[in-house]
Amino acid sequence: MQEIYNALVTTYLTPENEEKLRKALEPAEVVFCKPNETEVIAEAIKKVDVAILNSDVDDLILTGPNLRWIHCCRAGLDKSAKPEIFERGIILTSSSGRSxxxxxxxxxxxxxxxxxxxxxxxxxxxxxxxxxxxxxxxxxxxxxxxxxxxxxxxxxxxxxxxxxxxxxxxxxxxxxxxxxxxxxxxxxxxxxxxxxxxxxxxxxxxxxxxxxxxxxxxxxxxxxxxxxxxxxxxxxxxxxxxxxxxxxxxxxxxxxxxxxxxxxxxxxxxxxxxxxxxxxxxxTPHITPRLPDREERAMEYVYQNIEAYRKGSGFVNRLSQRNMYTKNKVKG
CATH class of the missing domain: 3.40.50.720 (NAD(P)-binding Rossmann-like Domain)
Known part of the structure; x- marks a missing residue:
């Protein structure tokens, strides 16, 4: 069984859902912050093994030396499926399907x-x-x-x-x-x-x-x-x-x-x-009306993957190198 020791959470959550997630991650030490709190993220990322993000994976997140699993609470991870993630053996999952x-x-x-x-x-x-x-x-x-x-x-x-x-x-x-x-x-x-x-x-x-x-x-x-x-x-x-x-x-x-x-x-x-x-x-401007329970639907994928992480298998919406998109691709 693989335990979670330190986690960073940058997604927006109601107080009730934040508390539910905190309990699901126990006994991990969890840092909750907003996606734009870069100083907090920069400090936390030094020791976390798990990051649960509101948005795509950026360069700051990838500075984390101990990262083993990243979950993005969104769909469409063409900007997150970076070669470095797979080269380092980091597990990458998403909440694809929430909407x-x-x-x-x-x-x-x-x-x-x-x-x-x-x-x-x-x-x-x-x-x-x-x-x-x-x-x-x-x-x-x-x-x-x-x-x-x-x-x-x-x-x-x-x-x-x-x-x-x-x-x-x-x-x-x-x-x-x-x-x-x-x-x-x-x-x-x-x-x-x-x-x-x-x-x-x-x-x-x-x-x-x-x-x-x-x-x-x-x-x-x-x-x-x-x-x-x-x-x-x-x-x-x-x-x-x-x-x-x-x-x-x-x-x-x-x-x-x-x-x-x-x-x-x-x-x-x-x-x-x-x-x-x-x-x-x-x-339409790349906007779809939300589902009334979108936050809960997104978090269900997180909870399933917390269990999968601990078991070492059974991840939902796990990405691989086949999911990578390189912008300099030239169609033959």
Missing amino acids: APALAEHAMMFMLTLTYDIPQLMKAKAERRWAATREYSFKTGMYGKTVGILGLGKTGCEVARLAKMFDMKVLGWRRSTEVPENVDVVYSSDRQDSLQTLLESSDYVILCAELNDDTWHMLDKKEFDWMKPSSFVINMGRGELIDESVMIEALKHGKIAGAGLDTFEVEPLPNESPLWDMENVII
Whole structure:
């Protein structure tokens, strides 16, 4: 059994949750502080073996000589999965999945908004114009259509569950060949499956994948050429999953029907981006409404991993070198 002796916690917690975490870490000596209290962190990191962080792993955290486990109470650790962590044998885990239901709702909001052309309806409302056009009457709903989900982690599986409530066919792409509940067909990167069939078949392409060296620009020119002209692209992952310039050209030339985008290659999205002026593009500022119990959901992963640390196995959301993203990657 491996015990925790000294721990640093920089995440925001209610007094009740802070006390619960303190007890879970006993008999460790625990330093609680805010993420911006660098002097406190700099002193504490000299001796801690465990760090439970509010944000990504930075250079100050990595100065800790005794670190054995780092947990980030968030998802999307493309900035934290650093080579040094794995070279030093430090365990890295996350709270990925804490907001999966809300992110899935966000994706469904994009799907419904694009399907029912809410921007045009709102424009007609502002103009006091009855928008009962022949073109609108021939639109079709989501029922019976096909959704392709790229990334079947907790958010992707939640999207699949909601899509099944609309009686949709669900195709998924992931590393492994395992077929989760609510997914009809899985295409596996470990099996070296092509995305072509999924993209050619999908009316909605939803990105829920993590960003790493294998998923960078996973939607590029070839992939957009495979898509239906009537399809919609929705990005709930990271902006760099898509070659944005290629997507803009695809939108301009009708290779896809529209996009719902919560993330971008550069954030905030620059004022000069053509995406701002496209009526078939819905933009949200990389923000999703919180779940009412998000803090508790995030901490559940911490408690599970405290037990795993002590047992030496069974970590939830453990990252490896396969999760690394190097920004200087050049796509071949």
